[in-house]
Amino acid sequence: MNSTLKDRCASILRDHFLVDTRILRNGKYLEDLGLTSPEKKELLNLFEDEFKIELSEKDERKIRTIRDTIFIINQYINPDLRMKTT
Secondary structure, three states, X not given: OOHHHHHHHHXXXXXXXXXXXXXXXXXXXXXXXXXXXXXXXXXXXXXXXXXXXXXXXXXXXXXXXXXXXXXXXXXXXXXXXXXXXX
């Protein structure tokens, strides 16, 4: 797993949603971090801005955990990975 990518995601969670990033684990559900549905949508928008990507609705629905988030964003910023997994 790309630790730099995870660090950037953790920074967004910390800076915008005041999440204590020491509690982040790969399998941690976003809802367990105290994010509401509108906040999750805002978080996904922040990820899109940060990584200069546009998540599909299908991929947005797949994002439930920290691991999902890193995996899907990594596919967008490394298109060769996306082709291998689809």
